[in-house]
Amino acid sequence: MRPWYSVTFLLLIVPFSQAIAAGLPCKISIRKRRYNLCPLFGGGSQEQASSNVYSVMRDETTPPTHTRYHYAISLSAADGVPWDNTLPADLQCPRGTWICLTVINTRPNHPSEPERILSVVPVSKGDELDPKVKLLDEEVGGNPILQLVLHGGQYMNQKQKAVFQFSCDRSELEGTIPNYLWNWNGTHTFTWASQYACPSFIDTPDDDDKKGPGDPDPDPPENPPIDEDDGESLSHGHRTEIWMWFFLCSLFTCVVL
Ligand SMILES: *[C@@H]1O[C@H](CO)[C@@H](O)[C@H](O)[C@H]1NC(C)=O
Numbered sequence: 001m002r003p004w005y006s007v008t009f010l011l012l013i014v015p016f017s018q019a020i021a022a023g024l025p026c027k028i029s030i031r032k033r034r035y036n037l038c039p040l041f042g043g044g045s046q047e048q049a050s051s052n053v054y055s056v057m058r059d060e061t062t063p064p065t066h067t068r069y070h071y072a073i074s075l076s077a078a079d080g081v082p083w084d085n086t087l088p089a090d091l092q093c094p095r096g097t098w099i100c101l102t103v104i105n106t107r108p109n110h111p112s113e114p115e116r117i118l119s120v121v122p123v124s125k126g127d128e129l130d131p132k133v134k135l136l137d138e139e140v141g142g143n144p145i146l147q148l149v150l151h152g153g154q155y156m157n158q159k160q161k162a163v164f165q166f167s168c169d170r171s172e173l174e175g176t177i178p179n180y181l182w183n184w185n186g187t188h189t190f191t192w193a194s195q196y197a198c199p200s201f202i203d204t205p206d207d208d209d210k211k212g213p214g215d216p217d218p219d220p221p222e223n224p225p226i227d228e229d230d231g232e233s234l235s236h237g238h239r240t241e242i243w244m245w246f247f248l249c250s251l252f253t254c255v256v257l
Contacts, residue, residue, distance in 0.1 A: 024041065024098075035166075037166070038196075052074065052075065053073065056180050056190065057069065062105075064108075067103060068103070069102075069183070071180070072100045073162075073190075079095065081100050092120060093122040101123055103120075122153040123150075123153040129151060133146065143168040147165050148164045148166065149161055150164075159186055161187055162189075163187060163189040167197055179193075
């Protein structure tokens with residue numbers, strides 16, 4: 001009977017799609033700020049979802065070859081990055097991967113040669129996304145950067161994660177895209193400037209609770225190795241302290257004389 005069939009279908013499908021949608025809430029409240037990132041993630045509508053697969057490229061000249069790092073990023077409550085039926089399964093990320101890195105190598109002097117896929121890295125996967133948000137100390141235009149970390153990928157026994165650093169930029173209206181920042185030790189970092197990363201403020205003075213994806217990330221992403229020549233600069237606090245000692249010592253010298 002058809003009605004019975006439909007009800008079963010709904011019971012199966014509805015919790016499942018909700019679970020996926022719940023994997024990455026796009027409305028985030030944190031430390032009295034409220035963000036609506038839905039337009040960036042795809043908004044949940046099918047139309048937008050299909051158009052919100054972002055391509056982020058990084059090119060490297062690696063003579064005698066050329067290497068392209070291609071990230072496919074799908075943050076909507078869909079099935080992750082699209083599956084390509086024309087490609088063998090081992091040349092693409094598993095189904096359900098939201099962020100997939102493909103490293104492609106070509107030989108510029110041999111344009112007729114087919115490109116070679118060097119590695120396929122699932123960075124974040126829908127079922128183990130475990131999204132974490134926090135506000136960074138770093139500010140852009142008076143607003144702290146909102147960081148979102150998405151987990152779930154694994155490559156060569158190393159866990160992978162994607163880090164998005166959203167900064168409020170009111171001049172970036174529609175159509176902003178993530179920009180590659182760095183990739184190191186399984187952490188793939190992107191910046192994303194958009195008007196949608198501008199917070200509105202919640203005026204409940206004692207409400208320091210945040211509602212949104214998970215808890216603050218307990219392990220902040222490792223930074224890429226620092227250039228050894230980039231010495232640690234003296235902070236403002238240190239400088240004040242030095243001047244204070246200088247002042248006290250001068251005073252003491254005067255008293256003694
Ligand atoms: C690289 O990441 C792994 C976790 O996947 C961590 O255990 C390891 O300490 C990291 N290596 C460095 C050099 O930070």
